[in-house]
Amino acid sequence: MAVATREQAPAAADRGVWSWITTVDHKRIGIMYAVAAFIFFLVGGFEALLIRTQLAGPNGTVLSAEAYNQIFTMHGLTMVFAVIMPIAAAFQNYFVPLQIGARDVAFPRINAFAFWLFFFSALFLYTSFLFGGAPDGAWVGYAPLSTQLTEYVRMDYYSVGAQLLGVASLAGSINFIATIFTMRAPGMSLMRMPVFVWMTVVTSFLLILSLPVIGVGLWQLLFDRNFGTLFYAAQAQGDPLLWQHLFWIFGHPEVYVLILPAMGIVSEILPVMSRKPLFGYAFVVFSGIAIGFLGFGVWAHHMFTAGLGPVAEAGFGLATMLIAIPTGVKIFNWIGTTWGGRLKLTTPMLFSLGFISMFVIGGLSGVTHSIVPADTQQHDSYYIVAHFHYVLFGGAVLGYMAGAYYWFPKWTGKMLSETIGKWHFWITLIGFNLTFAPQHILGLDGMPRRTYRYDAGLGWDGWNLMSTIGSYLIAVGVLVFIWNIIRSWRNGEPAGNDPWDGRTLEWTTSSPPPVHNFDEVPVVHHVDDFWYRKYGIDEDGRAVKMPEVSGGALTVDTDTGGEDGDADAHDIHMPSPSYFPIIASAGVVILGAGLVFISSGAIGFGLLALGAIVSLWGFMGWAGEPITKEAH
Amino acid sequence: MVSEGAVVDHDFEDTGNPIHRVRKTAMWAFLGSEAFFFGAMISTFLLYRNTIGDGPGAEIFNIPFTSASSFVLLMSSLTMVLADNSFQKGDQRQGRVWLIGTALLGTTFLAGQIFEFTEFVHEGLTISTSPFGSSFYMLTGFHGLHVAVGVLLLSMLVFFSLRGRYSPDGGMNVELVALYWHFVDIVWIVIFTVVYLLQI
Amino acid sequence: MATATHAHPTAKTYWLIALFLGIVTAIEVTVPYIDALDPIRAVLLILLGSAKFAVVVAVFMHLRYDLKAYRFYFLIGLAGATVVFAVVLASFRAF
């Protein structure tokens, strides 16, 4: 196992803050996404606790109505754009190239640009608390509420912030599409790709096709607020309903953007922990694609109370019910995967099973929304809040937690503690259900969402208190997780290359992998190629361990020991670090800041000018810089 | 999708330089994305095409003038493709001439657009006259912005080529800029039909 | 496949295409002024515009000659946008 023992001793130049700022390595960028997403998770979680504290009992006094609106809006924006999307991007950045046997993504500098743009934009969104107040019109930003009160810049922050985060995500998605379609290792045909890679393809397409639509809506919002256009001005026969369409044409595909990568992760973990191949690989892949397609045809189910008329409502209701079919297919395939397997109930497995069960509950309440008359009762009530937290927290967050436990060893070379991990899982699962299950009842009892206080005697007090207690329990779970990370990073068990007896290519290289990922580009013959190198099938169809892997197998890199091996490693030209992406992204965010303050005259124009100069510097330098500078 | 993949795999060795394939994949995906961007703005325009309030409507369009500038943009696609052709053959001298021609035609189109906007404003159509005005200016304005970015890219290509720093393998190459430029042109083909000809 | 990929048209083809584009544009501009064509005006204009669109994409952008995969990346956006926004406009009864 030459690869396993080879020490990762980066040269001095590869360390330190500067090396992270200028890095174009997909693995480092992945780690930065993860760290940033986790920090924003703590911030968004803090906001959630404020909300729940306010609502713990009737007539709460922790937050004013004004503060409450800002806090719940920022909570939603943060969790969607600054936590779940980037944590998905973190896993995708780190593992897509590894899983397809590539050395990096297609456009390493665009990758760095996308990360920094996301990070600066999210920080910029938070500066709103200091300068003029945070967005307070909900993450859906419905007009005409969002186009009013132009004396505050709050919703200008919303419009520009979401726009910039969208551009970052667009750049990242195009990068993944190019990477996956053109840079796979020899033999890695599309139908041999790991499901996680497939789900990345689907989400990338969803993003590039849906982000421009909300982009247009956000521009219109900004123009209406600052330049006197009349897109959503009902008094001039502009139609606010247009905003709802533009938002949800993005918004519904977006919810699949949040969940599909988590589904991909779970589809990776279940076979490994069940010691069986994924049941119905092709079905899982095609149902993922089907979800993507259908996901573009159901947006108006968020608008059932807007008066679209019976034909549209019936059509969108039916389409929404249809989407449950491919979703159900996936669930049955996951159950089929575990069926009869010799399960290893490790922490990633527990989170995966938690994912499946909680997601089923959320999916079922989703189907109840698709019944139009029922939804007119549920709409904008806490029942909706319960639904989307079951799919987003019970689904997406648990899925990404599973991924964190599964892949942490690859990131750091250390295992996360299983004991603490199990505590983390159970506390989170119980806390989560305590928080959100009662919200179903609250909603059906008539408690509206986005309400900053409620009167006593409506029968809501107990359920709300329960929900608040649950939310603190989730917070305890998060603390346990942090403790686990710190402890295991310091002195966790060493992981080795392949701690879980994995099936995909990332487990063939060292933990953490070398800069160039693979000393030799692997050649692929099967789905789960790595597993077939370790196991054969006996007459009864059972897996048997191959005697000792040797010669040409992926686990052993025959070349690294010898002299020519070293020469090999030197011949791999990795793209050089560059500081232009970070400059360009900073410039773009400054431009955005200029747009937010455009109505305040000099400040706005000053920022615009500065932003133009900085981004021009960044982009021009970038265009003139060769990808790989001469190393020797 | 599977069969597409098979094609991809098969062609991987054949396309000469894989880097071109990577970039063109990204560019085509980006153009697919742009289809939704312009689609949203065109739909907004169609939604508001009759919502003119007290201001002027489509009757202020000057079809002969816009036809001329449409023709200019169409012909810039010809010069662009000829530039691409010359660069593919390695004839950068000739290619630069076509690139400059394309940039000039693009600039002419932009000048025409500025003239048109000024005229319309004089006739009482501004972004805040009516939703019709808002959506007309937004759509044609964002298109104009795309043309302007295209002119900038073309100038950069000429600049790099003159300095001897042009390489078809570099991040900026004529083929990619050409794809972008033609796309901007076909968006105008749609706008010309939908916004102008169909509304008069 | 290799041959198909590289069989880009010659400069002459490009000039002919441009001629075609110019002629179609001329027809387009006259259509609204011919009263006899009024009943089919919209259809005619859409067809003519689509012809120009298709020719530029197929020949100038080389989509006819290039990898099939590129068609997929682009057409998914084009077709998707057309369908989605047709539904939006229909729901506003904008037609």
Ligand code: HEM
């Ligand atoms: C079987 C699948 C699903 C169905 C049938 C479904 C259906 C629905 C419907 C009809 C609504 C609108 C209810 C209303 O506002 O009156 C809704 C809201 C929502 N759903 Fe789902 N859903 C499904 C899965 C998901 C998934 C996977 C996610 C995210 C990962 C998700 C996230 C959301 C969110 C965030 C909202 C609320 C948006 C808002 O108003 O702020 N849903 N769902």
Ligand SMILES: [Cu+2]
């Ligand atoms: Cu939805």
